[in-house]
Amino acid sequence: MSLAKPIRRKLDLANGRVDLSHGAGGRAMGRLIEDVFLAAFDNAWLAAGNDQSAFEVAACRMVMTTDAYVVSPIFFPGGDIGTLAVNGTINDIAMAGARPLYLSASFVLEEGLPLADLVRVARSMGEASRAAGVPIITGDTKVVERGKADKIFISTAGVGVTPPGLALSSDAVQPGDAVVVSGTIGDHGVAVMSKRENLEFETAILSDCAPLHGLVADMVAAAGPGLRVMRDPTRGGLAATLNELANQSGVGFTLEEDAIPVRAEVAAACEFLGLDPLNVANEGKLVAIVAPDRLEPLLAAMRAHPLGARAAMIGRAVEDPDRFVEMRTVFGGGRIVDWLAGEQLPRIC
Amino acid sequence: MKYVDEYRDGALARSIAAAIAREVRPDRVYRLMEFCGGHTHAISRYGLEDLLPANVRLIHGPGCPVCVLPMARLDMAIACAGLPAVTLCAYGDLMRVPGSNGSSLLKAKAAGADIRMVYSTLDALRIAEAEPAREVVFFAVGFETTTPATALAVRAAERQALGNFSVLCNHVMTPPAMRAILDGGGEGDETPVLIEGFIGPAHVSTVIGVEPYRPFARDDGKPVVIAGFEPLDVAQAILMLVRQINDGRAEVENQYIRAVTPSGNARAQAEIAAVFETREAFEWRGLGSLPASALRLRPAFARYDAERRFGLAETPAADNPACECGAILRGAKTPRECRLFGTVCTPDTPMGSCMVSPEGACAARWTYGRFRDNAAAARRKEIA
Numbered sequence A: 001m002s003l004a005k006p007i008r009r010k011l012d013l014a015n016g017r018v019d020l021s022h023g024a025g026g027r028a029m030g031r032l033i034e035d036v037f038l039a040a041f042d043n044a045w046l047a048a049g050n051d052q053s054a055f056e057v058a059a060c061r062m063v064m065t066t067d068a069y070v071v072s073p074i075f076f077p078g079g080d081i082g083t084l085a086v087n088g089t090i091n092d093i094a095m096a097g098a099r100p101l102y103l104s105a106s107f108v109l110e111e112g113l114p115l116a117d118l119v120r121v122a123r124s125m126g127e128a129s130r131a132a133g134v135p136i137i138t139g140d141t142k143v144v145e146r147g148k149a150d151k152i153f154i155s156t157a158g159v160g161v162t163p164p165g166l167a168l169s170s171d172a173v174q175p176g177d178a179v180v181v182s183g184t185i186g187d188h189g190v191a192v193m194s195k196r197e198n199l200e201f202e203t204a205i206l207s208d209c210a211p212l213h214g215l216v217a218d219m220v221a222a223a224g225p226g227l228r229v230m231r232d233p234t235r236g237g238l239a240a241t242l243n244e245l246a247n248q249s250g251v252g253f254t255l256e257e258d259a260i261p262v263r264a265e266v267a268a269a270c271e272f273l274g275l276d277p278l279n280v281a282n283e284g285k286l287v288a289i290v291a292p293d294r295l296e297p298l299l300a301a302m303r304a305h306p307l308g309a310r311a312a313m314i315g316r317a318v319e320d321p322d323r324f325v326e327m328r329t330v331f332g333g334g335r336i337v338d339w340l341a342g343e344q345l346p347r348i349c
Numbered sequence B: 001m002k003y004v005d006e007y008r009d010g011a012l013a014r015s016i017a018a019a020i021a022r023e024v025r026p027d028r029v030y031r032l033m034e035f036c037g038g039h040t041h042a043i044s045r046y047g048l049e050d051l052l053p054a055n056v057r058l059i060h061g062p063g064c065p066v067c068v069l070p071m072a073r074l075d076m077a078i079a080c081a082g083l084p085a086v087t088l089c090a091y092g093d094l095m096r097v098p099g100s101n102g103s104s105l106l107k108a109k110a111a112g113a114d115i116r117m118v119y120s121t122l123d124a125l126r127i128a129e130a131e132p133a134r135e136v137v138f139f140a141v142g143f144e145t146t147t148p149a150t151a152l153a154v155r156a157a158e159r160q161a162l163g164n165f166s167v168l169c170n171h172v173m174t175p176p177a178m179r180a181i182l183d184g185g186g187e188g189d190e191t192p193v194l195i196e197g198f199i200g201p202a203h204v205s206t207v208i209g210v211e212p213y214r215p216f217a218r219d220d221g222k223p224v225v226i227a228g229f230e231p232l233d234v235a236q237a238i239l240m241l242v243r244q245i246n247d248g249r250a251e252v253e254n255q256y257i258r259a260v261t262p263s264g265n266a267r268a269q270a271e272i273a274a275v276f277e278t279r280e281a282f283e284w285r286g287l288g289s290l291p292a293s294a295l296r297l298r299p300a301f302a303r304y305d306a307e308r309r310f311g312l313a314e315t316p317a318a319d320n321p322a323c324e325c326g327a328i329l330r331g332a333k334t335p336r337e338c339r340l341f342g343t344v345c346t347p348d349t350p351m352g353s354c355m356v357s358p359e360g361a362c363a364a365r366w367t368y369g370r371f372r373d374n375a376a377a378a379r380r381k382e383i384a
């Protein structure tokens, strides 16, 4: 005589909430993983149900990165914390000129998080990873008591392979090199801020969140070893990225404000918030430093790609023992483009 | 939202700059103080100084509310935030301002005080409504521009009988600070006041109008040109000041006609007068104690006055003795002449008030203009 099988109760994905049992290692956790993550990420590695995933790589130079995502609010115009986690990790790999292969994702969930929100985040991660062709092949979930986390934190890792012979490096910039950005800056930061509590304002600006490895592959093909280094100017914006490069390479930069692409809506929002677009985060843009003789082919290749349509040269590296990033303003005067001190907050008067 | 490109036109800027260069007399120096932090920001952000002849010098004034807030008041706010059930609401700019012994609101928050960053007085009011068990204190700071909003919040709290809302008032007034600058560093301080004219405040003047500046022109012989916050406004105001000085005139002129009227905003003035009264004296960071220069709540609103409500008292606190903010704010010294500038004192680790807000004289110089202090830059300019 066999025992009656217990009825497997589906999670209430529409109205349910994350509770502590979902992280306790019991059946509830198994259901959460199956109904939410396996369903959304949908690949053979995860379906195998192991604690790790195996893959083959030919002998080559590999890159690895890790990142944590705590953005608030978790949903914003043009994306959410999930798309950000997938694309951000892919971009960190891509900035080495590498082809991203696989991702991992770990979730720290706050007790009480609506399951519908979790499903939405997981689905957009699944979509982003499929669109980029980079599967999420392993992961983990923990639940913490209410107040111990803010809704959802995601931690990722990614691995990729670099094309033979390519070795980009942040200390490779030389005076005379050109500074190129792949498009308009400040979109992501302004889109997120427009939805912050107490700060909500009407805007049509969407986050620029996008995976850049396709654009990067075209750039590497066009500029080859003339490409010195690439960075995605996320937190701290273009200003922080160029200051880092100036310090690491021991050069200065001179920029032309006129040449830096900024959407009119972003400029207006920054004006209103007392921010400088150069300090505002991007999630789908890159800065490339390129030898002068490879500038034209690089720009042509970038502009031929949908994510580089508004690519522009914005300045040059110069010899400067002080390693200043200077800019000629639209007004004709000069100024320093500095790191931001403290938090990015609106001015009060 | 409209982007105000028309006030940043490079070609127009060059033509105004050319007029300034044509009209300045080579044998004299024009030292002009822009009072407001907003002007300091526009000047540094757009590199306006590069368009001016060497004998037109801009002196960054004390019109940055964060910069002039004295340590003792900040200590008071930190103490207030530490009281049981108190939620202190403050503008983000105030979080990093150094208090005494290396304290700051940011550190107090990290140590457990309930301090929340808000973007307006209304946010604080909303928190008070939503959390009746908390004593919500709004840390009110600013010149005449932000005072009307605080007055409105106090009146709204009264109307709604909101018993858990109060204001820690640090509102200050512009004309007394200009007076203090012209009167110099007080007894025993012989530093001459080297200012030939003022670029007058933009937003402050929309509230108080043009009249309060008359005495500076009439009695002190210092021309004042009220200017908007756009870089072209500032450039034009400089040209107007150069002309007044060349003509030997000292008048109050209004460049910012699109927003400032002679008598200002009567309704805002009435709101301020209804809720606030003048303090006998108030300590300004860098300028010392100035008579009749700040506001507090009238006795009729005592229950909304955090100082009275919680019996908060000011404990005198001394600034770093090496800090030259006072002399800088009076135009007697430049940031470079402070030996802490750029070494111990930077925007990441401010020692004095002028380094705290991006609108402060030292911070503006450091953040946007320090390449001008540099020999390497001069060399680079030569090559270019």
Ligand code: SF4
Binding pocket: B320, B322, B323, B324, B325, B328, B335, B338, B339, B340, B341, B342, B345, B350, B351, B352, B353, B354, B355, B362
């Ligand atoms: S550099 Fe710092 S210490 Fe020196 S005057 Fe400026 S704020 Fe004060």
